[in-house]
Each structure stands twice: as structure tokens, then as C-alpha cells.
């Protein structure tokens with residue numbers, strides 16, 4: 543009987559271990575945010591880059607918006623997971639919005655601009671990092687989120703927004719530059735959904751092979767804290783820092799409307815920033831790994847915020 547008893551005890555011990563394992567796996571599943579496929583993000587960036595110049599208020603920007611919408615619709619299972627639309631222009635901008643409804647109506651906007659700078663000196667400027675890298679990140683997220691909602695619902699609603707008219711045609715003024723993000727924020731105010739927007743996470747110039755993201759100084763401090771914590775948790779502490787320089791970027795209209803916003807930007811592109819707004823901003827300067835780094839941290843931030851009931855903010 544002693545041996546039978548022993549067997550019974552060890553069977554119980556085995557069962558308990560199995561339950562513990564299952565519980566911890568379950569916990570892990572609940573808190574593990576999905577990650578993007580970096581190579582896929584690069585393919586999307588390449589496709590967007592190959593469209594050529596995407597200058598605000600030109601056919602190129604309109605074509606880029608249509609291309610983004612078509613790429614989203616091509617993702618297997620997307621039609622059941624989310625929806626995509628080009629928001630009717632109010633001042634010549636072609637913003638694209640992909641929405642993934644989640645468990646909660648509160649939403650987080652993850653944004654990037656898809657237009658490119660008009661450069662008279664480089665008429666065919668197509669912006670690999672400054673434009674296409676963010677587009678690649680967001681489309682790869684759309685692919686990831688489509689797969690994720692087939693397994694379980696998202697902890698909150700996620701909107702992936704591709705802004706037009708970020709670049710100033712001449713110089714930044716109230717009406718030149720940030721046109722798409724200003725129009726988007728106006729829309730949130732008008733349809734009364736601004737109160738449900740818990741955070742805006744902007745990705746800009748995140749493809750640099752030599753990535754170092756320096757959060758814009760005018761980011762919401764509590765949100766920047768969460769980004770830094772999640773970057774460290776993902777093993778990317780060395781690639782992130784909190785900057786002191788304020789940025790006039792697409793997160794700014796959200797800040798002006800009293801919403802939480804953070805700008806993930808690497809504004810040091812090439813020696814002395816020489817690849818920025820020059821013909822040197824080409825696909826060989828960006829990498830799948832860099833885009834994935836920024837995209838994965840953004841998704842981690844969404845999960846962390848939503849699972850804490852946005853108490854961090």
C-alpha cells in the first residue's frame with residue numbers, strides 16, 4: 543500500500559504541477575501582447591516607397607492612401623477582424639483609418655504619416671524612413687491584429703491611422719504641415735469620440751538601421767513613462783531615451799486637444815542627420831529589425847494601458 547499511496551501522492555503532485563503550468567501559461571497568454579513580423583513590415587515599406595513621391599495635395603498622396611487601403615483589405619481574414627476607410631477629405635488630405643474593435647470602446651490611436659516631403663532638389667523623393675517605415679509598421683500591425691482577434695478579442699479598440707499632409711509644403715504654420723492629424727483631431731471632437739481616445743502613439747522615422755528613439759520632449763509624461771517601461775521589458779532599453787526636444791509632429795494636435803500623446807521618433811538619421819529630407823533616404827538605410835522594435839513596443843504599450851484600465855495615465 544505504501545507504494546500505491548506514493549503513486550497517488552506523486553499523481554496529485556503531477557496534477558498540481560500541470561495545473562500550475564496551465565495557470566501560468568494562461569496568465570502569460572493574457573499579458574503577452576502580439577508582435578509584428580519585421581520582414582513583412584519591410585515588404586510593406588518597400589511597396590509604399592516604390593509608389594514614388596507622395597506629396598500632400600498631389601495624386602501621389604491619394605494613390606498612397608488607396609494603396610494602403612487595398613493592402614489592408616488583402617490581409618487574410620481582415621474583413622472579419624477590422625475595417626478600413628479613407629476618411630472623406632476636409633482640406634485636401636487623404637487620411638486612412640484602420641479600426642479593430644476591442645473589448646472596450648475606449649481606443650488608442652497608433653499613427654504614422656504616409657505623405658512625403660516635397661523636395662525641389664530631389665523631385666523623385668519617396669521617403670524610405672520618412673514616411674514608408676511608419677506605413678510598414680502600421681500595416682504589419684494590421685496583419686498581427688487580424689491574426690490576434692481570431693484567437694481572442696483585443697483589450698481595447700485600436701485605430702491605426704495613416705496621416706496625410708504631415709510635411710509642410712513650405713514651412714510649419716497653422717495651416718501648413720500636420721494637416722491630416724489636425725483634420726483627424728477635429729473629426730474626433732466633432733463626432734464626440736475624443737473622450738474615448740485614451741492615448742495616441744506616433745511612429746515617425748523609426749526605420750533607421752542605427753535606431754535610437756528619443757521620445758519627443760512634449761510627449762505626455764505618464765505615457766512616455768509607460769513607453770520607456772515597455773521598451774525595457776521588451777529588451778530594447780538601449781534603443782530608447784526620453785528626449786528634451788519638443789517636436790512639431792502629428793502627436794501635437796492631440797496634445798493641443800488635451801489628449802495623451804507620445805512621439806516615438808529617431809531624429810538622427812545618418813551622419814549629422816544627413817539622410818533626412820535628402821535623396822539618401824532610401825530603402826538600404828532602414829531595417830526590418832528597427833521597424834519591428836518600434837512597432838512591438840507600441841503594441842506592448844496598448845496592451846499594458848488597456849489591461850490596467852488606463853490607470854497609468
Ligand SMILES: [Zn+2]
Pocket residue numbers: 659672709819
Ligand atoms: Zn519629414
